[in-house]
Amino acid sequence: MAQRTKVLLTGFDPFDGEALNPSWETVRALDGWKCGRATVHARQMPCAFGQSIEALASAMDELRPELVLCIGQAGGRAEITPERVAINIDDGRIADNAGRQPIDVPVMPGAPAAYFSTLPIKAMVRDLRAAGVPASVSNTAGTFVCNHIFYGLMHRMATHPVAGQRGGFIHIPYLPEQAARFPGVPSMPLAAMVEALRVAVATALAVEKDIAETGGQFH
Numbered sequence: 001m002a003q004r005t006k007v008l009l010t011g012f013d014p015f016d017g018e019a020l021n022p023s024w025e026t027v028r029a030l031d032g033w034k035c036g037r038a039t040v041h042a043r044q045m046p047c048a049f050g051q052s053i054e055a056l057a058s059a060m061d062e063l064r065p066e067l068v069l070c071i072g073q074a075g076g077r078a079e080i081t082p083e084r085v086a087i088n089i090d091d092g093r094i095a096d097n098a099g100r101q102p103i104d105v106p107v108m109p110g111a112p113a114a115y116f117s118t119l120p121i122k123a124m125v126r127d128l129r130a131a132g133v134p135a136s137v138s139n140t141a142g143t144f145v146c147n148h149i150f151y152g153l154m155h156r157m158a159t160h161p162v163a164g165q166r167g168g169f170i171h172i173p174y175l176p177e178q179a180a181r182f183p184g185v186p187s188m189p190l191a192a193m194v195e196a197l198r199v200a201v202a203t204a205l206a207v208e209k210d211i212a213e214t215g216g217q218f219h
């Protein structure tokens, strides 16, 4: 029998005045879920520059997961969006939960400008759509704490390589109870997002080489 492996799923604590964060609500529902050879371990990350990368690094050291999927809230997006690229910049539009608002500072001084996700983002979008979940590739994770932890994840995997380890980031919409305060803003129910992450994890475990299918955009 193939050896069991671990999947680390992270979500954030609430920020920007919200009472909850859909990323943590979704991820924690999957803690302990067994997907084929892998078991999911859910961890909550602080929505704070610096601290989030430290918390992620200690979870990775503890678990040594085959797969790391960091999840975050993208209020206003209508779809599940696997992110293509993490950029080496912090530019907070608001302060983080620790009151810090870095503007135009690198996530890691002297490190590369960007890293690509090592998740099969196109295959994930294909499988999500096939499962009836609206999904698209996103070509920017922004410049707040989500891009920050995504960059920290990719930089760590580049500088502390673990054989076979892959990872990346997925942004998810508001929950309906959040969007109810912002008329016209899209949302997705918790159960649909939990199912979506099951599909994303299963595809990420199964597909090592991504498919060539367009996920491009004009702008």
Ligand code: PCA
Pocket (backbone or CB within 6 Å): 012, 015, 021, 023, 047, 071, 072, 073, 074, 141, 142, 143, 144, 145, 146, 147
């Ligand atoms: N979303 C924010 C940070 C935490 C979260 O869930 C972001 O997109 O940067």
